[in-house]
Every structure is written in C-alpha cells, then in structure tokens.
Amino acid sequence: MAAPKKVLFIAPFYNAFIRSDLEVLQTSFPVKQSVKNWQNRSLIPWRWLEQFFLLLRSAPQIQFIFIEFGGFWSMIPAYLGALLRIPVYIVLHGTDTASLPHYKYGSLRKKWIRSICGISYRNASCLLPVSESLIYTDNQYNAFDQLQGLKHFYPNLKTAIQVIPNGLSFEKWEADQDYKREARRFTAVFNDTQFLLKGGDLIEELALEFPDCEFVVIGTNGPQDSNLRKGKVKYLGRLSQAELKAEFHRSSFHFQLSRFEGFGLSLCEAMLCGCVPIVSSVNMLPEIVGESGFVVKQAELVALKEQVQKALTASDLEERRQEAKARIKNQYSAAGRRQKLLSLLEVKA
Known part of the structure; x- marks a missing residue:
C-alpha cells in the first residue's frame, strides 16, 4: 500500500501564528517541513537550488505546498508547483502585500522583491490573506503610502483569493x-x-x-x-x-x-x-x-x-x-x- 502523500510546509522562520498553522496541518496531514533562514542574501541562490531539487525529488509524494508569507522562499515552490500541477497555498500576513517607504516597512518596497512576490502570487493556486484589507486598502490615516494591497501592486492578478483571519487561543x-x-x-x-x-x-x-x-x-x-x-x-x-x-x-x-x-x-x-x-x-x-x-x-x-x-x-x-x-x-x-x-x-x- 502506497504511503499517503505529504504536505510540504515552507516558512522563513517560526513564530506563534506560523506554529499554530503548522499544528493545524499536522492534525490532518503528514507534513514535511522546510523552514530555513533566508536573511543571509548571499545564500539565497543556494536556497533556491535546494528547493528546486527538493521539489523535483519529492514531487510524487507531495499533496500540496503550504507557504507562510510571500518572499524569496515562495518563488521556486510556487513556480514549480504550477509546472508540476501541485496545489500551492500562500498565507499572506501583511508585509508581503505592502510598500511604505516613508515608514521603512513592506517587502514590496524593493522592485526585485516585488517581482519575486509577483511570480509567487501569479503561480499559486490560492492566496490566503489574513485580512480583506490585504487585497486592497486606502489608508487615509497616513500622509504618505496610502494605497496598499495585492490589487494595488498587482492589478492584473488572477489567482484565487480566500480571506481566512488569524485566530487566537x-x-x-x-x-x-x-x-x-x-x-x-x-x-x-x-x-x-x-x-x-x-x-x-x-x-x-x-x-x-x-x-x-x-x-x-x-x-x-x-x-x-x-x-x-x-x-x-x-x-x-x-x-x-x-x-x-x-x-x-x-x-x-x-x-x-x-x-x-x-x-x-x-x-x-x-x-x-x-x-x-x-x-x-x-x-x-x-x-x-x-x-x-x-x-x-x-x-x-x-x-x-x-x-x-x-x-x-x-x-x-x-x-x-x-x-x-x-x-x-x-x-x-x-x-x-x-x-x-x-x-x-x-x-x-
């Protein structure tokens, strides 16, 4: 009898809400974790190679890919997932849908990271923002950087989106x-x-x-x-x-x-x-x-x-x-x- 397919869980670090999602997955699916430190930019090409070979080697055993945050770590899995017809879900938490240069916040401030996130989001099966406002928002509270969200930075994005708010114990x-x-x-x-x-x-x-x-x-x-x-x-x-x-x-x-x-x-x-x-x-x-x-x-x-x-x-x-x-x-x-x-x-x- 064939072993059940696994979920490939990808994140750039562990914190309370990432661990909470991981625990949810582990209650219903066998999970293979790939949680790496992506802060050292010189290692990113090697991280991408690791992901490439991991996915090629493991593809037949992967049921779907679940990624926390859009970023460097989401591009190769999203692209290969689309190519290999493996469903890819990306949880969006905020910084991955924002660019506020006046307040030094948001992954999308730099064009090349915005492009990497764009490749990830376009190739994903479904995006899972924790708030409706991460799709589009106009924050008139601010004097600067008012328009934010997926639809602002990627107006032609066709990927399915489902909002699932965070939850507390x-x-x-x-x-x-x-x-x-x-x-x-x-x-x-x-x-x-x-x-x-x-x-x-x-x-x-x-x-x-x-x-x-x-x-x-x-x-x-x-x-x-x-x-x-x-x-x-x-x-x-x-x-x-x-x-x-x-x-x-x-x-x-x-x-x-x-x-x-x-x-x-x-x-x-x-x-x-x-x-x-x-x-x-x-x-x-x-x-x-x-x-x-x-x-x-x-x-x-x-x-x-x-x-x-x-x-x-x-x-x-x-x-x-x-x-x-x-x-x-x-x-x-x-x-x-x-x-x-x-x-x-x-x-x-």
Missing part, C-alpha cells in the same frame, strides 16, 4: 490571578524597528499632554533616535507571554496606532484581557474593535488627543471591555481559523 489570556486594573494606564506593543510604523512618535508626544497617565510600550527598549524620546514613556523591552498578559490585565487602554497593519494580534490579545482599544483607522483595525473602542482618523497629535480624552471620560468603559472580549471570542478564534483552513485544504487538495 482564548485560554492563554484569561486572568490567572487578581490583577489591579489601573484607570489611566495605556499599553502598546511593537519592536525596535517598528517605532514609526506603530505610532511610537505619537505616543511620545501624547505622553507630554497627559502627565497624570502612564504609557507603557512592550517589545522595545525605545526609539533608536534619541531625539524622538521625550522621557515620559516607559519601555519594557521583550516580555514572556505571562508577563505580557499581566501588563494587559493591569492596563485600561491599548494603543494600535499602526500606519499599516496586516491583522493586529497584539490588539486582539489586549482586548481579550479587557483593555479598551484605541486604534488608527487603517486596514481592518476599525473592523476588529467595532463599537468597543475608539478610532483615530488621522496620524496627528490633535486627532489622537481627542480620542484619548473621550476614552478617559467615557462612562461605559466596563461595557466596552466586555464588548471587546466578546468580539474577539466571536470572530477570531483559533478553532474558527482551523475549521476554515481545513475546509479549504481538504476539499481542494
């Missing part, structure tokens, strides 16, 4: 002790390279306007440019999941002031912990928060101050907290993503 964010929520405490999450992209400059300015509030940023030690640092924002650096949960449960509000956002997992995590969200009007952030939070229409201090003042004086914060939790649980569950992925893959593979 709710139990990880439930309170496991009595946390004291502080009424005027705000959190945000971003890393060292995302300071401008995630609105860190606005948070620094805002902190000067609200000296009786506490502003905490997780994931970075602060802006690399010392001129941007005003001294009022507390930077905690990288935290464990348990430490991050504690920070969220202690805070009343959470900022997601992105200039572009593929989905917004940290926003969803904060909402599950009872933070009232304050978000920029980009991509699907307003859709995630609904009526539970506050939406900033322009990347300007005046617009942000207005929404923060509304949040601080709102009389329905407890109702908003419950609504925030309910929205994530009802719309963005890990079980929901699992069901949608397997429904697509088991039918079409």
